[in-house]
Amino acid sequence: xxxxxxxxxxxxxxxxxxxxxxxxxxxxxxxxxxxxxxxxxxxxxxxxxxxxxxxxxxxxxxxxxxxxxxxxxxxxxxxxxxxxxxxxxxxxxxxxxxxxxxxxxxxxxxxxxxxxxxxxxxxxxxxxxxxxxxxxxxxxxxxxxxxxxxxxxxxxxxxxxxxxxxxxxxxxxxxxxxxxxxxxxxxxxxxx
Amino acid sequence: xxxxxxxxxxxxxxxxxxxxxxxxxxxxxxxxxxxxxxxxxxxxxxxxxxxxxxxxxxxxxxxxxxxxxxxxxxxxxxxxxxxxxxxxxxxxxxxxxxxxxxxxxxxxxxxxxxxxxxxxxxxxxxxxxxxxxxxxxxxxxxxxxxxxxxxxxxxxxxxxxxxxxxxxxxxxxxxxxxxxxxxxxxxxxxxxxxxxxxxxxxxxxxxxxxxxxxxxxxxxxxxxxxxxxxxxxxxxxxxxxxxxxxxxxxxxxxxxxxxxxxxxxxxxxxxxxxxxxxxxxxxxxxxxxxxxxxxxxxxxxxxxxxxxxxxxxxxxxxxxxxxxxxxxxxxxxxxxxxxxxxxxxxxxxxxxxxxxxxxxxxxxxxxxxxxxxxxxxxxxxxxxxxxxxxxxxxxxxxxxxxxxxxxxxxxxxxxxxxxxxxxxxxxxxxxxxxxxxxxxxxxxxxxxxxxxxxxxxxxxxxxxxxxxxxxxxxxxxxxxxxxxxxxxxxxxxxxxxxxxxxxxxxxxxxxxxxxxxxxxxxxxxxxxxxxxxxxxxxxxxxxxxxxxxxxxxxxxxxxxxxxxxxxxxxxxxxxxxxxxxxxxxxxxxxxxxxxxxxxxxxxxxxxxx
Numbered sequence: 001x002x003x004x005x006x007x008x009x010x011x012x013x014x015x016x017x018x019x020x021x022x023x024x025x026x027x028x029x030x031x032x033x034x035x036x037x038x039x040x041x042x043x044x045x046x047x048x049x050x051x052x053x054x055x056x057x058x059x060x061x062x063x064x065x066x067x068x069x070x071x072x073x074x075x076x077x078x079x080x081x082x083x084x085x086x087x088x089x090x091x092x093x094x095x096x097x098x099x100x101x102x103x104x105x106x107x108x109x110x111x112x113x114x115x116x117x118x119x120x121x122x123x124x125x126x127x128x129x130x131x132x133x134x135x136x137x138x139x140x141x142x143x144x145x146x147x148x149x150x151x152x153x154x155x156x157x158x159x160x161x162x163x164x165x166x167x168x169x170x171x172x173x174x175x176x177x178x179x180x181x182x183x184x185x186x187x188x189x190x191x192x
Numbered sequence: 193x194x195x196x197x198x199x200x201x202x203x204x205x206x207x208x209x210x211x212x213x214x215x216x217x218x219x220x221x222x223x224x225x226x227x228x229x230x231x232x233x234x235x236x237x238x239x240x241x242x243x244x245x246x247x248x249x250x251x252x253x254x255x256x257x258x259x260x261x262x263x264x265x266x267x268x269x270x271x272x273x274x275x276x277x278x279x280x281x282x283x284x285x286x287x288x289x290x291x292x293x294x295x296x297x298x299x300x301x302x303x304x305x306x307x308x309x310x311x312x313x314x315x316x317x318x319x320x321x322x323x324x325x326x327x328x329x330x331x332x333x334x335x336x337x338x339x340x341x342x343x344x345x346x347x348x349x350x351x352x353x354x355x356x357x358x359x360x361x362x363x364x365x366x367x368x369x370x371x372x373x374x375x376x377x378x379x380x381x382x383x384x385x386x387x388x389x390x391x392x393x394x395x396x397x398x399x400x401x402x403x404x405x406x407x408x409x410x411x412x413x414x415x416x417x418x419x420x421x422x423x424x425x426x427x428x429x430x431x432x433x434x435x436x437x438x439x440x441x442x443x444x445x446x447x448x449x450x451x452x453x454x455x456x457x458x459x460x461x462x463x464x465x466x467x468x469x470x471x472x473x474x475x476x477x478x479x480x481x482x483x484x485x486x487x488x489x490x491x492x493x494x495x496x497x498x499x500x501x502x503x504x505x506x507x508x509x510x511x512x513x514x515x516x517x518x519x520x521x522x523x524x525x526x527x528x529x530x531x532x533x534x535x536x537x538x539x540x541x542x543x544x545x546x547x548x549x550x551x552x553x554x555x556x557x558x559x560x561x562x563x564x565x566x567x568x569x570x571x572x573x574x575x576x577x578x579x580x581x582x583x584x585x586x587x588x589x590x591x592x593x594x595x596x597x598x599x600x601x602x603x604x605x606x607x608x609x610x611x612x613x614x615x616x617x618x619x620x621x622x623x624x625x626x627x628x629x630x631x632x633x634x635x636x637x638x639x640x641x642x643x644x645x646x647x648x649x650x651x652x653x654x655x656x657x658x659x660x661x662x663x664x665x666x667x668x669x670x671x672x673x674x675x676x677x678x679x680x681x682x683x684x685x686x687x688x689x690x691x692x693x694x695x696x697x698x699x700x701x702x703x704x705x706x707x708x709x710x711x712x713x714x715x716x717x718x719x720x721x722x723x724x725x726x727x728x729x730x731x732x733x734x735x736x737x738x739x740x741x742x743x744x745x746x747x748x749x750x751x752x753x754x755x756x757x758x759x760x761x762x763x764x765x766x767x768x769x770x771x772x773x774x775x776x777x778x779x780x781x782x783x784x785x786x787x788x789x790x791x792x793x794x795x796x797x798x799x800x801x
Binding site: 105119145146147148149150182 | 328329330331332333335646647650653656785
């Protein structure tokens with residue numbers, strides 16, 4: 001497999017290095033195997049103890065696990081993850097930091113550069129398996145998802161999850177197209 | 193640099209000036225004379241009847257050759273679809289069915305359902321269907337689609353691996369699970385995709401996860417109980433690698449204490465890859481199991497100076513104990529993700545005038561190696577696809593003379609490395625015919641740019657640290673199905689394909705060779721000339737390996753999975769759009785028009801005259 005990179009994340013090495021320094025100082029990488037295996041330098045630099053279990057920093061506390069693709073009898077309940085707002089949404093500094101975290105936590109190797117999809121699904125095509133609101137994306141990172149998405153809640157600081165969400169929100173939505181037309185000399189996209 | 197590349201490419205194709213049907217017909221003295229004389233399969237006939245297929249590559253030599261000859265190069269044009277079966281599963285159908293006791297056995301990609309199909313009854317009803325317990329988290333832990341490369345049959349048991357790291361044995365008559373053993377740990381990024389073989393009541397299995405910072409291993413289980421008999425790691429101290437008094441590698445660079453530890457910085461060997469996700473072979477006379485090992489982790493080579501033994505290597509182990517008897521590191525200190533897990537085909541033949549017990553291996557790195565399988569000596573190594581990262585393989589040392597302009601380094605964007613990380617050939621297994629003496633090889637023609645970047649190890653997540661976008665190699669084709677003369681290191685004929693040929697080969701005593709394509713064609717070609725005799729458009733692209741068998745009605749059948757996926761078809765053919773401008777998914781850029789020809793599927797197709 002291979003992951004191609006064309007994005008914000010890697011355009012400036014200086015930016016990445018600076019962001020990684022920030023990551024290291026914030027403390028982030030889960031312990032366990034990482035610490036035990038005594039990895040190459042970059043990891044040792046980043047490895048820290050896990051943070052205490054974080055809680056969402058804004059909005060109501062989630063009271064139940066909610067799968068937005070499910071029909072909710074009696075319409076949606078208030079107070080779920082889906083209604084959490086991202087305190088960092090649109091904050092350019094936080095987005096850059098989130099982009100660096102996206103690389104250093106190996107999100108990019110699963111989900112592709114700029115979240116374009118690889119081992120794991122695309123995060124940039126506007127099609128979401130578990131909902132695409134800020135709170136729902138937060139929930140996916142925090143709790144994990146059944147087909148191998150790790151549960152990062154309790155492993156990385158809450159504010160880092162929101163930085164990641166801010167980065168993903170910055171990628172925009174609706175980049176996918178509904179129609180592909182293969183009849184021309186080159187493949188044409190229709191829609192949007 | 194361009195000129196140098198052109199020179200290398202010219203050398204690469206010099207062995208095959210004419211490509212396509214009847215390329216070398218003038219050389220063929222008669223219709224029955226072999227093209228490479230005195231070459232034969234290096235192991236005894238496989239267990240079971242002539243018309244059966246009981247293990248992944250039909251025999252321990254991994255020949256994928258069948259003596260069945262009802263279907264010939266004369267009548268193959270009359271082949272028709274006889275029947276089909278939907279596996280109920282999408283994603284990549286690598287691997288192959290088995291046929292034993294008038295029953296066909298299938299194993300699907302995750303969730304690894306097994307089916308037993310009764311070949312004696314009209315409509316081919318199921319005898320049973322087995323749905324194993326199989327952790328869903330495995331789906332996102334597997335790097336390169338949720339494939340399974342098939343089962344092995346022995347003593348009334350069907351044995352295969354589950355993506356979530358278990359090995360299971362199922363009663364072949366009833367479908368009842370006999371045992372289930374956890375061999376790999378998902379939390380460490382390990383999965384299992386390979387097909388086991390059974391050697392003297394031992395089930396040999398190995399791990400996947402070279403992109404996840406695993407420590408690769410191979411193990412033997414008791415066929416009767418599933419109890420682990422031995423496990424050998426491919427990195428670390430000699431005791432773990434099972435290197436002892438019997439270890440006699442051919443080359444000096446493979447000798448020394450604890451090389452699996454000292455050829456790595458610090459403890460990097462603990463997360464250094466060397467998985468065993470490819471094919472196994474076995475020589476009963478030498479009692480050796482042959483297997484390759486995967487790339488070292490991470491791809492970013494800056495963090496792992498040294499040879500990184502025993503990654504990217506071919507290893508020969510005692511089947512009873514797992515002891516390493518010889519080792520040959522095909523690509524020392526891999527810079528390019530050139531796993532050495534491709535199949536090792538055991539053939540006895542004269543090489544340079546001397547009779548040899550040979551092992552033929554078409555490596556990801558683009559070289560076709562002919563080795564002495566008793567010692568690990570490299571007898572021949574020639575590029576079989578466009579290749580520019582090495583000048584040649586030094587036969588005195590076994591090591592490549594590397595073109596240093598193609599070595600990768602963090603902060604350096606290296607352009608136009610051929611072949612790409614998918615290799616000149618990947619998992620798609622080749623076949624060998626003793627009738628022609630030729631090897632039939634599905635290949636890729638891809639090149640890449642490579643840029644390493646910083647990488648962190650976090651257990652259970654990828655450990656890669658590089659970006660490597662691919663493009664088509666020289667010439668207006670991205671795959672080629674070719675016939676190779678491994679006694680002389682030359683291509684005899686080739687059939688260009690628009691896409692990498694990601695399915696395996698089958699060759700028969702009827703002088704017919706079969707293979708499938710990503711764009712959904714199943715083809716029969718004349719094994720001597722490469723003339724395409726017949727083709728059929730199946731439902732979804734083919735990444736599986738054809739087999740042939742005799743039905744209860746006495747007729748010869750040919751069966752193959754259709755169902756695109758695996759690393760090459762993973763992304764393009766699923767629920768994603770092709771070739772979007774913003775889209776950097778690998779297949780969207782490498783094979784932008786593939787989605788025009790195929791989508792996901794999951795079918796067995798069976799053909800007959």
